[in-house]
Amino acid sequence: MSIKRIKDYVNQEITVQGWLYNKRSSGKIVFLIVRDGSGLVQGVLVKSEAGEALFALANSATQESSVRIRGKVQENPKAPGGYEMLIGDLEIIGRAEPYPLTHKEHGVDFLMEHRHLWIRTPRQNIILRIRSEIEKALRDFFHERDFILADAPIITPAACEGTTTLFELDYHGERGFLSQSGQLYSEANAMAFGKTYCFGPTFRAEKSKTRRHLMEFWMLEAEMAFHDMEDSLQIQEEMICYVVRRILEKHRADLEHIGRDVSKLEGIKPPFPRISYSDAVRMIQESGEDFPWGEDFGAPHETLLSGKFAAPVFVHRYPAAIKAFYMKPDPADARVVLGADLLAPEGYGEIIGGGQRIDDPDLLEQRIREHRLPEEAFAWYLDLRRYGTVPHAGFGLGLERMVAWLCGLEHIRETIPFPRMLHKIYP
RNA sequence: UCCUCGAUAGCUCAAUGGUAGAGCACCCGGCUGUUAACCGGGUGGUUGUAGGUUCGAGUCCUACUCGAGGAGCCA
Secondary structure: OOHHHHHHHEOOEEEEEEEEEEEEEOOOEEEEEEEOOOOEEEEEEEHHHHOHHHHHHHHHOOOOOEEEEEEEEEEOOOOOOOEEEEEEEEEEEEOOOOOOOOOOOOOHHHHHHOHHHHOOOHHHHHHHHHHHHHHHHHHHHHHHOOOEEOOOOOEEOOOOOOOOOOOEEEEOOEEEEEOOOOHHHHHHHHHHHOEEEEEEEEEOOOOOOOOOOOOEEEEEEEEEEOOOHHHHHHHHHHHHHHHHHHHHHHHHHHHHHOOOOOHHHHOOOOOOOEEEHHHHHHHHHHOOOOOOOOOOOOHHHHHHHHOOOOOOEEEEOOEHHHOOOOEOEEOOEEEEEOEEEEEEOOOOEEEEEEEEEOOOHHHHHHHHHHOOOOOHHHHHHHHHHHOOOOOEEEEEEEHHHHHHHHHOOOOHHHHOOOOEEOOEOOO
């Protein structure tokens, strides 16, 4: 019996299995607040009705002990959630030792050290349940549109884009790296399946230490043959709206419970505003900053730009020099590429990066040389252009940033059960 | 890697350079509708580490360790 469905069982006898979240007692009545991962329910036990032995047992239960309670469900406005159980029987399955996490405030350091217990608390529990639904919505979105899930390898032989720092490992005597992106493999998959996506963990070894970074994060990467940048932007737009709609539909009360202003999400509708990199530079300059064309935006710039719009905003056609080697140049202006980032509102920054890929084999080869990438490692990638090249485009969505935005979180560490952060690998 | 700030009881925090305290947790007792329940009592400390200044250091100085916030890089 899941606590979430308790309202369907009024006046019926049910059994709930869970953990003792909290207990309040007086001499002749005791309240046991039990959680089971789906919600909380208050169990009531009156001494005169339950008898000495059962009453003493209930009084002795410690916080987070695992319990099984049986009793009749009844409506009661005084109970949290509006329903409670009159306990007829109680079994303590595993008595908990003194529990480190009290119902008072704790510091971040302490909570992170006890992340394995912190995820039991209501707020963390809600966030991670929303994450679960976001992942499911994303998968539903792509499967409804006939995308094939084709996962990319996590252990790779070379840097994907050649720029960022990777985690290196010994692959039976060869050098291996933890993947920083599945994109190149997704391109191969797109040539095999047409429309594909992959969804898995991604690793960055940079010593980033901000509220927006993790060493290990989950990225959904879609790649579509016979699609250009415009097609890709439309799919991104639809995808974001699909997920927002789903979360509002299934988790509105949860969002409100964790203090999210849902009106900010209700306004998320297509089409999203689109500005070019050059427009964005102009907007930054108009704000009074001396920002040269050709430089990449920093976090404060992204916040400034996204702050001008209520919906997520696409920034497209970045200078080729600050983007990855595989980005296709804009035929109308060779200085820029057909790539776009999606900036989430409210200062949440970049949640998607994507664009159209180079489909010409000679240009791609030239770019690989210009970027001084190991040519042998990219031989297979060039093959994709040699054997039936097509215009294609794709994008990568950072799951944790999406969760942070939808839930309105200050810090990305709360968006994943066990965040891997700089110098933090326990628990 | 850089900048700023911090580290005192299991937790959250106090303590003019002069005897280390409170609330919560835990243990004991009380209370028939609690809402982070409440009331009374109790247990609990090498003040992050190492050194220095001083009659005397939680407090001042130096180094280190760990952490937080931000920057850069990125999703």
